[in-house]
Amino acid sequence: MNRPYNFSAGPAAMPDEVLAQAAAEMLGWHGSGMGVMEMSHRGKEFGQIYQEAEADLRELLAVPANFKLLFMQGGGLAENAIVPLNLSRGETVDFVVTGSWSQKSAQEAARYCTAHEAANTRADGHTSLPDPSTWQLSERSAYVHVCSNETINGVEYPELPDLKTLGCVAPLVIDFSSHVASRPVDWSRVGLAFGGAQKNLGPAGLTLVAVREDLLERALPICPSAFNYKTVADNGSMYNTPPTYAIYMAGLVFKWLKQQGGMVAIEARNIAKAKLLYDCIDASKLYVNRVQKNCRSRMNVPFYLKDAQGHLLLDAEHPLNSAFLAGAKAAGLLQLKGHKSVGGMRASIYNAIPLEGVQALVTFMQAFEARHA
Numbered sequence: 001m002n003r004p005y006n007f008s009a010g011p012a013a014m015p016d017e018v019l020a021q022a023a024a025e026m027l028g029w030h031g032s033g034m035g036v037m038e039m040s041h042r043g044k045e046f047g048q049i050y051q052e053a054e055a056d057l058r059e060l061l062a063v064p065a066n067f068k069l070l071f072m073q074g075g076g077l078a079e080n081a082i083v084p085l086n087l088s089r090g091e092t093v094d095f096v097v098t099g100s101w102s103q104k105s106a107q108e109a110a111r112y113c114t115a116h117e118a119a120n121t122r123a124d125g126h127t128s129l130p131d132p133s134t135w136q137l138s139e140r141s142a143y144v145h146v147c148s149n150e151t152i153n154g155v156e157y158p159e160l161p162d163l164k165t166l167g168c169v170a171p172l173v174i175d176f177s178s179h180v181a182s183r184p185v186d187w188s189r190v191g192l193a194f195g196g197a198q199k200n201l202g203p204a205g206l207t208l209v210a211v212r213e214d215l216l217e218r219a220l221p222i223c224p225s226a227f228n229y230k231t232v233a234d235n236g237s238m239y240n241t242p243p244t245y246a247i248y249m250a251g252l253v254f255k256w257l258k259q260q261g262g263m264v265a266i267e268a269r270n271i272a273k274a275k276l277l278y279d280c281i282d283a284s285k286l287y288v289n290r291v292q293k294n295c296r297s298r299m300n301v302p303f304y305l306k307d308a309q310g311h312l313l314l315d316a317e318h319p320l321n322s323a324f325l326a327g328a329k330a331a332g333l334l335q336l337k338g339h340k341s342v343g344g345m346r347a348s349i350y351n352a353i354p355l356e357g358v359q360a361l362v363t364f365m366q367a368f369e370a371r372h373a
């Protein structure tokens with residue numbers, strides 16, 4: 001099966017092997033006579049699927065025993081409300097705004113608590129990471145929120161901030177939607193991590209939350225029961241019907257990731273993929289990525305084409321951009337159009353994109369540049 005390479009930012013490419021296995025099991029899972037979508041979430045068949053998915057993810061990400069893994073719904077945007085409802089106590093929360101997603105998180109949290117911007121890289125168009133020593137953290141904050149990979153702006157923390165070294169005792173909350181399972185997680189620095197599945201784990205509809213146990217008892221009284229982390233944890237993510245099929249698909253992805261060698265091997269592969277693409281962009285006269293080199297995302301690579309005067313072609317409808325996208329599509333390279341808020345192009349090179357996919361993109365980009373020079 002030779003499918004085109006799909007660079008969508010999300011919902012995004014899935015490994016061929018996973019889709020093929022899901023197709024083979026569609027009408028009947030493991031001799032049960034039932035497809036996974038048709039199973040009770042409380043039956044023993046789905047129970048096995050759930051247990052394996054949770055255990056595989058715990059092993060893959062080396063999640064410590066004092067963290068609960070919750071399989072929720074609502075996506076990253078719902079968590080922007082659910083986290084403050086559970087952790088803020090209605091007090092002050094610090095946000096480090098490094099792009100569109102952390103900005104949205106701060107805006108939504110302001111409905112439930114005092115959302116304080118400890119830093120904001122708006123001035124440089126969200127192309128950098130402010131050094132943690134410059135963050136204006138509040139005296140007493142309920143937690144500190146960062147987006148550890150900004151999907152739209154292409155800014156990634158090379159390592160998670162260590163709040164303790166800043167004299168801050170508040171827990172760190174990370175939105176790791178778009179780079180979860182692309183590299184190991186240093187859980188010693190994290191209180192809570194959340195992410196939608198549709199970037200790097202599986203289908204839309206599943207939201208992963210990893211929360212340290214001591215943070216489970218702080219919810220505001222108005223927090224909806226189905227979104228109360230303690231209620232969800234106490235019920236093994238089955239307080240209400242979880243997104244069963246999405247959990248099954250994510251579980252297949254977890255097994256696939258283990259077969260690929262786990263997080264250390266996956267990270268090495270992602271580093272090589274990102275280097276190939278950034279090297280191509282940096283060596284070119286046609287393409288540019290504006291993010292500072294110390295915080296370029298390994299997963300989401302936004303780039304612009306330039307005109308002869310060196311101006312960025314922001315407008316997606318510019319003839320050269322249209323020609324680029326049409327040529328890419330003809331070459332079997334799909335969904336490279338940038339996010340509408342920033343324009344240009346974006347290649348999302350999540351785990352399911354192999355090195356050969358990035359190589360194919362680079363080959364196309366070089367040929368396109370040669371043709372249009």
Ligand SMILES: *Cc1c(COP(=O)(O)O)cnc(C)c1O
Nearest residue numbers: 075076077078101151177178196
């Ligand atoms: C995609 C994304 C979200 C939003 O997820 P939804 O599932 O659409 O709510 C939030 N944060 C980040 C970093 C994302 O990439």
